[in-house]
Amino acid sequence: DSGVTQTPKHLITATGQRVTLRCSPRSGDLSVYWYQQSLDQGLQFLIQYYNGEERAKGNILERFSAQQFPDLHSELNLSSLELGDSALYFCASSVGAGAYTDTQYFGPGTRLTVL
Amino acid sequence: GNSVTQMEGPVTLSEEAFLTINCTYTATGYPSLFWYVQYPGEGLQLLLKATKADDKGSNKGFEATYRKETTSFHLEKGSVQVSDSAVYFCALTHTDKLIFGTGTRLQVFP
Numbered sequence: 125d126s127g128v129t130q131t132p133k134h135l136i137t138a139t140g141q142r143v144t145l146r147c148s149p150r151s152g153d154l155s156v157y158w159y160q161q162s163l164d165q166g167l168q169f170l171i172q173y174y175n176g177e178e179r180a181k182g183n184i185l186e187r188f189s190a191q192q193f194p195d196l197h198s199e200l201n202l203s204s205l206e207l208g209d210s211a212l213y214f215c216a217s218s219v220g221a222g223a224y225t226d227t228q229y230f231g232p233g234t235r236l237t238v239l
Numbered sequence: 240g241n242s243v244t245q246m247e248g249p250v251t252l253s254e255e256a257f258l259t260i261n262c263t264y265t266a267t268g269y270p271s272l273f274w275y276v277q278y279p280g281e282g283l284q285l286l287l288k289a290t291k292a293d294d295k296g297s298n299k300g301f302e303a304t305y306r307k308e309t310t311s312f313h314l315e316k317g318s319v320q321v322s323d324s325a326v327y328f329c330a331l332t333h334t335d336k337l338i339f340g341t342g343t344r345l346q347v348f349p
Contacts, residue, residue, distance in 0.1 A: 126282070126284065157336070157337075159337075166339060166341050166342065167328065167337075167339040167342075169336040169337060169338070172336065180334070180336055182336055214282060214283065216283075216337075222332075222334060222336070226332070227273075227285060227288060228285075228332075228337055229285065230275070230282045230283040230284070230285075231282055232281060232282040233282045
């Protein structure tokens with residue numbers, strides 16, 4: 125158990141809908157990262173927050189957004205969902221702001237299925 | 240740009256066989272290198288890491304050495320078990336994000 129929690133574990137929804145994925149980092153970690161794992165794209169970095177502020181952005185679509193709250197939990201919002209958004213979404217956390225030696229610990233993931 | 244290349248899988252071995260999964264990287268500067276493991280139906284678990292050249296990461300019988308001259312971080316284990324069956328991801332971090340390889344599926348048979 126990494127100490128990172130994600131809810132829900134599974135999510136099934138329809139095209140055009142909007143969903144929210146939630147992540148709680150390990151105790152003491154200030155950074156939260158979101159990754160998408162799909163069969164065709166592999167594991168892709170989406171976005172990072174550090175202590176409430178957006179710090180780095182990767183291959184995140186404009187239909188997707190995230191935020192980190194004062195209690196450090198984070199939410200990833202996916203809107204106008206398409207079939208291709210079906211994937212495993214992982215959250216990870218780390219102590220620092222992402223210095224190159226920082227280790228990221230991953231949650232169990234949320235499996236999103238868009239029908 | 241930064242990237243990680245892993246050997247194609249699946250790798251199929253008998254129990255107690257020697258394991259090598261190749262990983263090479265391209266990066267500017269001096270990245271940290273990681274191996275993560277994903278067991279069926281689960282999330283990613285950190286297996287080991289190395290933060291500078293010639294460092295050896297080790298955990299649960301797995302080892303990998305950060306080789307700057309060959310830009311490699313090959314994963315090895317002397318004697319695999321059925322319980323090691325999983326997908327193994329090599330990754331590097333440079334500044335803020337992890338860049339992953341495509342993953343290598345390991346199947347170990349009794």
